[in-house]
Amino acid sequence: MATQTTASCTGSTLLQPISEIIDLPLDQVNFVACQLFALLMAVWFRLYLHPSKTSPFIRHVVATLLGLYLALFCFGWYSVHFLVQSGLSYGVMIFASLEHMHKYCFIVTLGYLILCQITRVYVFDYGMYSADFTGPMMVITQKITSMAFEIHDAGLSKRREGQLTPSQKYLAISRMPSLLEYLSYNCNFMGILAGPTCSYNDYMAFMEGTSYQRRHQENANGKENGKAKQPEPSPKRAVVSKLCTCAISLTTYLSLYRLLPVDHSIDEHFVSTTPFYLQVVYLYLAMLALRPKYYFVWTLADAINNAAGFGFNGYDTDGSPRWDLISNLRILDIEFATSFKLFLDNWNIQTAQWLKRVCYERCPVNPTTATFLLSAMWHGVYPGYYLTFVTGIGMTMAARAVRHNIRPYFLVSDSHKRVYDVITWASTQVAICYTVVPFVLLAVGPSLKFYSSWYFCLHLLCLLVVLVLPVKSRRLQARAKEDAAQDEQRDHSSTDNNCNQKDKST
Secondary structure, three states, rough: OOOHHHHHOOOOOOOOOHHHHHOOOHHHHHHHHHHHHHHHHHHHHHHHHOOOOOHHHHHHHHHHHHHHHHHHHHHHHHHHHHHHHHHHHHHHHHHHOOOOOOOOOHHHHHHHHHHHHHHHHHHHHHOOOOOOOOHHHHOOOOOHHHHHHHHHHHHHHHHHHHOHHHHHHOOOOOOOOEEEEEEEHOOOOOOOOOOOOOOOEEEEHHHOOOOOHHHHHHHHOOOOHHHHHHOOOOOOOHHHHHHHHHHHHHHHHHHHOOOOOOHHHOHHHHHHOOOHHHHHHHHHHHHHHHHHHHHHHHHHHHHHHHHOOOOOOOEEEOOOOOOOOOOOOOHHHHHHHOHHHHHHOEEEEHHHHHHHHHHHHOOOHHHHHHHHHHHHHHHOOOOHHHHHHHHHHHHHHHHHHHHHHOOHHHHOOHHHHHHHHHHHHHHHHHHHHHHHHHHHHHHHHHHHHHHHHHHOOHHHHHHHHHHOOOOOOHHHHHHHHHHHHHHHHHHHHHHHHHHHHHHHHH
């Protein structure tokens, strides 16, 4: 066991004895140890390198050097890829024209990520799926491409401001970042290992010490309990709460993931001897046992940023500070989601925002399909990813059709709506489990074996629903609303003109 865990780790072997004692791969032990170290550094960073005590330059230098050290400890010389990817993309930003810079940067950054993923999967070790060096590169890819589009939007707003959405105007970057600011944004110790992605403007406001002022001003404009005059809030309560969530998630995962392996659902004896409804229950429980791993990783990453003072997002209506600016998930909303979309909206939130900003809002043709395919490419080159996201396209379209056509009949009373919510909750959980099985199994053979054991029933059901219950795309619906509003405005105008003509004739 020890030999295998060491062989799959490209970073430091200092913690190898701990890895052997707790029987976990060394790369995972290194990851957790580095994140706990980053948590301590975050507290130190907030207390001793506060913007009121030191300059943004010092904060950028320290954040970058600590981040590169953590990367080196976890991934060894493979962490050089982080600098190569960032350097190539920065060169594109500097030398390419503003009109096409975001496109070239997107191709170079995503292309380099995919090249590294192909090398890792098909050259080194197909089955290595723990803490690998392409994980941080996925977050860096999000940051670089987001930055490129936001720089492009800032140049576009000077010429064609009406083409940008309010969100794009807010995120637009007015000046080209320096190399230090760029590296600090991509490789800071708070997010180098597990993210989450954040906007460049929000990160710079945090590093320069203006993030609290901005949120206070927004709250003052919204007249939220007069809290705009309150001094800088402490993240202590939010950090402690998130660390408790991490402890519960990690304990749950370590207790259950070996008892309920997902690949047991394709075991021939299990499939042939277990009633189908029990197979469904087992799959749900297996996925339920798997999700706490992600809860632990993302919540710990969020706590690290909060401990450094990053993530303040104003105040709740009761006056308590919110620290969810860059949170990546809402656990209760995930577990009790009553629709496929609601589940996805609360799972890996920052990645969903990135996909929306760089793809969904900008793709002129079939943005839903394009967004799912981009997500598959970004995640990696395992065939299971593509099977999952292609299935997700059908699930999304079917869920949208059901909601559009059937849900209105259940809104006649509270009791009917509760029945609808229970049915859609169960359907959503089964649909999610069914969809993400290839994401866990990774390979084509096991994935198709699973779908065959279910007779591709949900694929066929989605196809049937989409054909029987067609629904307009959201863009067509929005366009129809705009046309209706324009028609109504014309009717009002013609009515006013007729009235004016009658008044004149009178």
